[in-house]
Every structure is written in structure tokens, then in C-alpha cells.
Amino acid sequence: MSALHQRARVWVAGHRGLVGSAIMRRLAAEGFLGILTRSQEELELSDPKAVDAFFEAERPEFVFLAAAKVGGILANDTYPGDFIRENLAIQLNVMDAARRHGVEKLLFLGSSCVYPKLAPQPMREESLLTGPLEPTNQAYAVAKIAGIAMCQAYWRQYGCRFISVMPTNLYGPGDNFDLDTSHVLPALLRKFHEAREAGAPSVTVWGSGRPRREFLHVDDLADACVFLVRHWESPDIINVGVGEDVSIAELAGLVRSVVGYEGEVRFDTTKPDGTPRKLLDVSRLTGLGWKARIPLREGIESTYRWYRGAAGAGAR
Numbered sequence: 001m002s003a004l005h006q007r008a009r010v011w012v013a014g015h016r017g018l019v020g021s022a023i024m025r026r027l028a029a030e031g032f033l034g035i036l037t038r039s040q041e042e043l044e045l046s047d048p049k050a051v052d053a054f055f056e057a058e059r060p061e062f063v064f065l066a067a068a069k070v071g072g073i074l075a076n077d078t079y080p081g082d083f084i085r086e087n088l089a090i091q092l093n094v095m096d097a098a099r100r101h102g103v104e105k106l107l108f109l110g111s112s113c114v115y116p117k118l119a120p121q122p123m124r125e126e127s128l129l130t131g132p133l134e135p136t137n138q139a140y141a142v143a144k145i146a147g148i149a150m151c152q153a154y155w156r157q158y159g160c161r162f163i164s165v166m167p168t169n170l171y172g173p174g175d176n177f178d179l180d181t182s183h184v185l186p187a188l189l190r191k192f193h194e195a196r197e198a199g200a201p202s203v204t205v206w207g208s209g210r211p212r213r214e215f216l217h218v219d220d221l222a223d224a225c226v227f228l229v230r231h232w233e234s235p236d237i238i239n240v241g242v243g244e245d246v247s248i249a250e251l252a253g254l255v256r257s258v259v260g261y262e263g264e265v266r267f268d269t270t271k272p273d274g275t276p277r278k279l280l281d282v283s284r285l286t287g288l289g290w291k292a293r294i295p296l297r298e299g300i301e302s303t304y305r306w307y308r309g310a311a312g313a314g315a316r
Contacts, residue, residue, distance in 0.1 A: 002061065002104055003230060004062055004105070004226070004229050004230050006030065006031050006032050006033055007033055007034055008032070008034055008061045008062055008104075009034040009036060009058065009059060009060050009061045009062070010027060010032060010034060010035050010036065010060065010061070010062045010063075010064070011035075011036040011037070011058070011060035011062070011063045011064070012024055012027070012035060012036070012037060012064045012066060013038075013045065013063060013064065013065050013066060013067040013090075013094060014065075014066040014067030014068065015037040015038075015066070016039065016040075016174075017066060017067065017068075017070075017174070018070075018170060018172065018174045018175050018176070018218050019066040019109055019167075019170065019218060019221060019222070019225075020064070020066040020067065021173075021174045022172060022173075022174070022218040022219050022221060022222035023064050023066060023222045023225055023226070024037075025219065025222065026219070026222040026223055026225075026226055027226070030226070036058050036060055038054065045067055045089070045090045045093055045094060046086060046089040046090060046093065047093070048092075048093045048096075048097075051093040051094060051097045052093075052097050052100075054097075055097040055098070055100075055101040055103075056101065059101065060098075060101075060103060061103065061104045061105075062103070062104055062105050062106070062107075062229060063094065063098055063103055063105075063106040063107070064106075064107050064109075064225060064229075065090075065091070065094055065095070065106060065107065065108045065109060066109050067090050067094070068087055068090065068109065069082060069083055069086040069087055069090075069140075070140075070176075071083070071140075071176075071181045071182075071183075072181060072182050072183045072184065072187065073136050073137070073206075073272060073274055074180060074181070075180065075181040076136055076137035076139070076140050077136040077137070077272075080138070080139035080140075081139070083137075083139045083140040083143065084139040084140065084142060084143045087140065087143035087144065087147070088143050088146060091108070091143070091146065091147040091150060092150070094106075095108070095147075095150050095151065095154065095162065098160070098162070099154055099158055099160050103160075104161065105161040105162075105163070105229055106151070106160070106161070106162045106163070107162075107163050107164075107165060107225055107228065107229050108147050108148070108151050108162060108163065108164045108165070109165060109167065109225075110144045110147060110148055110164050110165060110166045110167070110237065111140070111141070111144050111166060111167065112166055112167065112168045112169070112214075112239070112241070112278055112280055113133070113134060113137050113140065113141045113144070113275075113278075114128060114133075114141050114144050114145050114148065114166060115127050115128060115166075115278075116130055116131030116132055116133060117131070117132055117133060117134040117135075117275050117276075118131060118132075118276075119131060121277050121279050122243070122279040122280055122281040122282075123239070123278070123279065123280050123281055124239075124281040125166070125236065125237050125238065125239060125281075125284060128145070128148070128237065129145070134274060134275045136272060136274060137274075147164070148164045148237055150162075151163065151164045151235060152164075152235040155235035156235065161233070162235070163228060163229070163232050163233075163234070163235070163238070164235075164237045164238070165224070165225060165228055165237070165238055165239075165240050166237055166238065166239045166240065166280070167216060167221050167224075167239075167240045167241065168213075168214040168215070168216050168239070168240065168241035168242070168278065168279075168280050169183065169184070169185070169213050169214060169215050169216065169278065170183075170215075170216055170217075170218050170221060171183070171185040171186060171215055171216075171217065171218065171299065171300070171303055172217050172218035172219060172299065172302075172303050172306075173218070173302070173303060173306035174218070174306075175218075175303065175307075177189065177190045177307060177310075177311075179191070184206075184213065184248065184251070185215060185251065185255070185300070185303075186303075186307075188205065188251065188252055188255040189255055189258075189259065189300070189303065189304055189307055190307070191203050191204075191205075192255050192256050192259040192261045193259050193261075193304070193307070193308070193311075195261055195263060196259055196260060196261040196262075196263075200263060201263050201264060202263050202264040202265070202266050203252075203256075203261065203263060203264070203265055203266070204266045204267075204268050205248065205249075205252050205265060205266070205267050205268065206267075206268055206271035206272070207248060207267060207268070207269065207271050207272060207273040207274070208248075208267055208269050208273055209247060209248045209249030209252065209267045210247060210248070210249070210273065210276075211247065211248050211273045211274060211275065211276055211277065211278075212245040212246065212247050212248075212276070212277040212278070212279065213245055213246065213247075213248065213251065213277075213278055214241050214242055214243075214244065214245040214246075214278060214279050214280060215242070215246070215251070215296055215299075216240065216241050216242050216292060217292070217294040217299040217303075219294065220242075220292040220293060220294050221240055223290075223293075224240045224285065224290055224292075225240075227288075227290050228240075228285075228288075228290075231288055231289075232288070238284050238285055239280040239281060239282050239284060239285060240280075240282070240285060241279070241280035241282045241292070242282070242292040242296075243279075243280070243281075243282045243286075243291075243292075244279075245277065245278070245279040246296070249265075249267070252265050253265070254296065254297060254300060255300060258297065258300050258301050258304055259304060
């Protein structure tokens with residue numbers, strides 16, 4: 001049983017995404033020499049034969065499974081079939097190939113949406129499968145729960161060291177700012193930025209503004225993932241978050257301040273709120289000696305700087 005080290009062959013699946021690119025930055029900062037990557041054009045993860053051929057050729061020792069089809073409330077509610085099919089296929093193909101080719105350790109990225117809609121707050125790992133899910137992202141959540149179950153079943157039957165981490169709401173450089181498919185924080189950044197640029201008198205925010213959410217900078221998540229590959233030896237899931245939340249109204253005010261928008265903020269109560277509150281209990285993680293370091297305002301400021309640079313380059 002070897003430990004994660006600089007010369008290990010490490011595959012970051014989904015290295016161009018929000019989480020994968022952050023893990024890449026984290027590994028590069030530590031001087032890792034054997035990082036393996038494949039773009040979707042080079043390796044279609046929904047193709048089991050292609051995935052198996054990759055493992056046969058490259059023999060990764062450690063896998064960060066950050067590849068997934070993700071989106072906000074609108075995307076999840078509109079394309080549930082796509083979300084469950086694509087995520088189940090990715091998880092099945094990568095995990096089974098990792099098992100058959102003797103991967104030393106695999107980290108699977110779950111999501112806080114796996115917990116019941118009305119789970120006691122803050123949400124403990126033990127709340128998994130204790131109640132109904134939030135309907136708007138049920139298909140995605142079920143796929144992620146299946147990934148968790150697969151990690152645990154493979155650990156039990158085959159002795160595979162597959163661990164599952166449940167991050168809270170994420171944001172940071174490389175986020176998706178498309179208003180049809182993005183999560184709430186990048187959507188707000190784009191809305192307020194464009195309203196400021198256009199001199200618009202108001203910005204409309206979906207829902208009542210009352211739901212509460214926890215936001216973790218993706219670079220903090222990447223640090224936690226590397227930490228957990230080194231220090232978490234259990235099939236039990238583990239939460240990754242900051243342990244604090246804010247209301248959507250408070251978040252909108254914070255983003256408005258960072259962007260420098262001076263118009264009115266309106267809330268469209270005809271739009272869904274989603275889960276009333278999503279705050280993770282992170283005591284299991286802090287008990288291992290890890291905690292998030294990037295304050296929310298500082299993280300939003302750096303993300304906004306990145307967005308402005310990307311938008312200036314024609315990226316959205």
C-alpha cells in the first residue's frame with residue numbers, strides 16, 4: 001500500500017472542469033511529476049472500451065474522479081435523463097477499470113445534494129438515504145448516491161481503497177457562468193457584472209432569497225482532496241465544507257458589493273427556491289486536522305477578477 005507522492009502516476013479525470021483544474025493546480029504546486037490527463041475529445045468516459053484501454057496503457061496508481069455532468073437548478077430540472085445517464089456511465093466505467101487494473105486509491109467526488117431535502121442541519125454523513133431528495137436535482141443525486149454505493153461495495157468485496165467526498169456548493173476560477181446552466185454564485189456574478197456594464201436599474205434573483213447555502217472555494221476543495229487521499233482510509237463518506245452558510249439574499253448583497261453595482265436587487269418568487277438550507281457538518285474532516293482557509297468575500301473577489309479576465313478574452 002503506497003502513499004500519494006510526487007512521482008506517483010496520478011490521473012485527474014475531468015481535469016478541465018472546475019474541480020479537476022483546481023486539483024491540477026494543487027498537484028502542480030506540490031511538484032507532482034506523473035500527472036495524467038485526457039480531454040473529452042481524447043477519451044470519452046462513457047465508452048467502457050476506451051476507458052479500459054486508457055488504464056491498460058497508462059496504469060494510473062491514483063485517480064481523482066472529478067469528471068461529471070453538472071449544472072444548476074434549471075439544467076438539472078430540464079435534463080434529468082442526461083444527468084443520470086452520463087454520470088452513471090462515467091462512474092461505472094472509471095471505477096470498474098480502476099478495480100480491474102489495480103489502482104492504489106481512487107477519490108470520488110460526490111455532492112451535498114445526495115442528502116435529503118429536509119435533512120437536519122447541519123447535515124451529517126449519517127443523513128444519507130434517510131429521506132426524500134430535492135426533486136429538481138433528484139436524477140443527479142441518485143447518480144452520485146450510486147457512485148457512493150459502488151465505492152463502498154468495491155471496498156467491501158474487492159478491498160478497493162475507493163473513498164467518497166461530499167463537497168458543499170463550490171465556486172472559483174474556471175466556473176461555469178452560462179446563465180442557463182450555472183450555479184447560483186457564478187450566475188449572480190455575471191448578472192451583476194452585466195447589469196453594471198449596461199447601467200441596468202435592477203437585477204432579478206431567482207426565488208425568495210431566504211434559502212441558505214454554504215460556499216467553498218474550489219482551491220480549498222482541491223487541498224482537502226489531496227489531504228484526504230493521504231489521510232482518509234474508510235469507505236464511509238466524508239463532508240467537505242466551511243461549516244458556515246449565508247442566505248441567497250446575503251450572497252446577492254455580497255456579490256453586488258464586490259462587483260460595484262448600485263442598482264436595485266429584486267427577487268422573483270415565482271421561481272423555485274430549491275432546498276431551504278444546505279449546510280454540512282464538517283466535524284469528521286476537521287477532526288482529521290483540515291479546515292477551509294479562503295474567506296467568502298476574498299474568494300468572490302478573486303473569482304470576479306478571473307471572470308473579468310475570461311470575459312475580456314471572449315470566454316463565458
